[in-house]
Amino acid sequence: MLALSNPAWIDQIEVGPEQLRELAVDQARKSINWFPASRPLRPLTVPDAIQITIDPTAQTIAGEVVVRATVLDSGLSQLVLDLADNLTVSAVQVFDSAATFTHVNRLLSIDLPPLTPGTMIESRITYSGTPDPNGFGSFVFSSRNGNDHIWSLSEPYGARDWWPCKDDPSDKPDSVNIVVTVPSGLVVASNGVLDRTAQGNDGTTTYFWKERYPIATYLVSVAIYPYSVWTDTYVGLDTTQSMTLQFFSYPDHLDQLENNYLRTKDMLHEFALRYGEYPFMEEKYGHAEFGWGGGMEHQTITSLGGWGLDLLSHELAHQWWGDMITCADFHHIWLNEGFATYSQAIWWESQEGMTGYHNFMNSRRYYGGGTIYVENPTSVNVIFNYDLSYAKAAWVLHMLRHVVGDSTFFQILQTYATSQYRYGSATTEQFRDICETVSGRDLHPFFDQWIYGTYYPQYTLGYSQVGDSLHVEITQSSPGGTLFSMPVDLEIHTANGPFTTTVDVSHNVDQYRLPLTPGTQVTAVFLDPDQWILRTVNYIPMGNDGNNLPTAWEVGPAYPNPFNGAVVVPYSVRTTTELDISILDITGREWVTTTRRLRPGSYQFRWNGKTGDGRELPGGVYLIRIRGNQLQKAEKVVFLK
Ligand SMILES: [Zn+2]
CATH class of the missing domain: 2.60.40.3080 (Immunoglobulin-like)
Known part of the structure; x- marks a missing residue:
């Protein structure tokens, strides 16, 4: 995969005409200036942003996409969009006039008339062809039990495989209409709310979906099959607002998945308690089964190839972390995947307490090399490396929780959720800055060592008691050679019971002298007893200097x-x-x-x-x-x- 980028001065917005006023009002209500109402607009001539007619037999799509974009700089001569080369563009209009264009190297470059900054460009692209699936699928024609089954999975760079767009998660379309025409009998699941369906004279049905929240291009999706559609209801935290859960199931899977799907509303409640209300309350949340072995957090409509509770909670959590706030680029994918993986632990904590939480976290320990920061985001395998982007990244949040304390940690997440990055995108540094502001701590070393550094600390602990004083020595090394700076819990066992204290460990050798209550006899000292740090620990026998360690x-x-x-x-x-x-x-x-x-x-x-x-x-x-x-x-x- 190759990451392509567009000129930075194009600010892409896609929107249908009848929603312009509604959208401006919506956004004003959310206090976010995504689409200033004062911006001069001209009426659109095409009613919808993405219109696709799908022919499952020929395995072709025929599409018309309307793109709106604001000119930010003078001298702009082309609108450059991402679009796969094997799709054929037959016509391009800018405003109401035919425009010249080139389409090579996966870029569609549309010539523009002279435009002044602030002008809203409106371009309509007519195209067709057979999408060539990339990444994890992007756009797939398949069949299941003799029925046509068509689905998309565009993360990270696959949106351009089936529709022209500025394929960049740091610049989200403000909204999108998705209009899909299929042979009657097939059901189309997509983002947002189903506005209506219409029967054609040619044995087709058209589904009009509209997504009114900003959405990253890779989260725009279709899942198509003769689904059984059923619903449940989520009641919001304020107990007055409720929202429909809409499930698109294979008819023969209903019995197997129903019980787990019905837990979705409980998961929504648990995550809303900790992260703030579900971010797309005005629309829906839903599941659509698809033919990929896993899940994909398409905005308001997760695509699923299973129904395990871990899969359901992971994908649901992405609605906050990944969809509402998207990684600004795929260097920072841990802001999506680490958060969603960590949320699986949060779900188990809500069900089984801290035992369930720690069991999950301990099952995700990763002791290998590599950085969580994705140094090479052109490789899908590197971006979605489970050990780093998911497991170790979840441990970063787990460790952060203990470093700053429980209440500060959840305050950080809620502050992040309601920050200027809400419905936008963020980088590691932007998240770190919020952590620092909320906690009042310098967390540069924490993020440097865990996100940009490799490996983990290997601690060795020795101790001896001298009178009423406990001498503890902690030495540190790491396979990567770097030193970690972490607060470390010590659990000290005495004849009168255990107590816990915390020491800062940051050097090759750190020594501590801890006063004891007179008469106390120390029987054991454990380092990080509850496993809040990704580390190993060796214990040197009492009184030993560390040499000639006997078999333990x-x-x-x-x-x-x-x-x-x-x-x-x-x-x-x-x-x-x-x-x-x-x-x-x-x-x-x-x-x-x-x-x-x-x-x-x-x-x-x-x-x-x-x-x-x-x-x-x-x-x-x-x-x-x-x-x-x-x-x-x-x-x-x-x-x-
Ligand atoms: Zn995920």
Whole structure:
């Protein structure tokens, strides 16, 4: 994929005529100057912004797109839009006159008459062809159970594969009309509200969808199939405003997905409580099933290839983080994907408390290299690298929450949601500045090390008690060689019970002297006991200087082996240790991951052949892997069923 950009002086706006006044009023109500009513306008001659007629048999589209744009600088001689080369442009008008144009290298360059800054350009482009799917699909003709199934997934650069546009998330169309004509019997799901449908004389039906909120081009979508359409209702936080949830399901999937879909209104409520009200309340939220294995957060109408609660919560959260506020460009995709992944943890927290929250976060730890900031956004695989843009990026928010504290963290998210970036786009720095303003802290080091830096801190903790004073030494290294500056919790266990204190760790070696209540006997010290930092930790035995570290733990043989009920792995620990225990199948896939913080002693790990969330695994060979203090050991076990 190749990112193309347009001249920066074009400010694209797409809008239908009858909505101009309505839109100006709407935007004034939202106090956002997207479309100043004072701007002189001339009436449009074409009623809609994107009109597409789809022929599923020939697998072709025929489209007319009206683009409106404001001239910002003098000397503008061309309107340059993104459009795939395999689509054929047959005519272009500027205002009411035919215009000359070139269409090469995925750019449609339309010649303009001399125009003064402030002029609204209006151009109509007539085009046709068979879209050539790129990225994750962009525009796909397929069939399912003998029925035509057509869908789009344009992120990141695929909008231009099926309609001409300024394909740049930092400059959103203020609104868009999407008018799609299909053979009757097919149902078209799209963004915003369905204004009406119309039957043609030629066996076709036309769907008139209108989206009245600003929308990034890659979020404009169609999903087409003989869907079963059903609804639910979300009642807003103020309990007076309600909104329709509209679901476009494969008829044969209704039974399977219904229960999870019905949780959508609960998810909306939980996210609205934390992020502010759902951002498209005047329209709808919905799901449309499509033929891609995953989900895509199309604005107000997520496309789904599954119905798991994690998928539903992830895509719903994108309506705030990704759709309402879009990454300004794909260098900053973590502002979409990290936030949506983190929101999955928020959903589990709302259902299962902090245990569910931490279980989710711990399942998303990533210890490899690379930066969250996407250095090469021309590669779809780099942009959507799960480990970095999703998992580690979610950990950045998880860590930020603990650094600034719970109430400040959610205040940051609500401030961000209502900032000047609402219905617009943002960069890492713009989000960071909001974090700093709300928290009153310098967070440059935090974002530098976690977004632009690589890897994570590897801590080693040793301690000794001298009278009524606890001496703690924390050394730090990192596979990337950089030092991290983080507040670190210490959980100190004594004969009278544990207590927690926080120290700032920022050097190769940091030493602390903590006063103890007279007579206190320290029995163990744990670093970051609740796992708020993406880190590893090794514990040096009490009183040891760190040299000649003895083996910290050992594993005995698993028994019975083979097993069919449960298998037991005995292990013993000589020093305070944190162990990660995982169950892997022979393909290396992890089914169970658990972390145990242990004082010296003997322990057993018991496994009953189920996944971490309680599902039965098939019989076969499995590996029980134990890691900690720079050691890894594994026991091979055979599960008979
Ligand atoms: Zn996502």
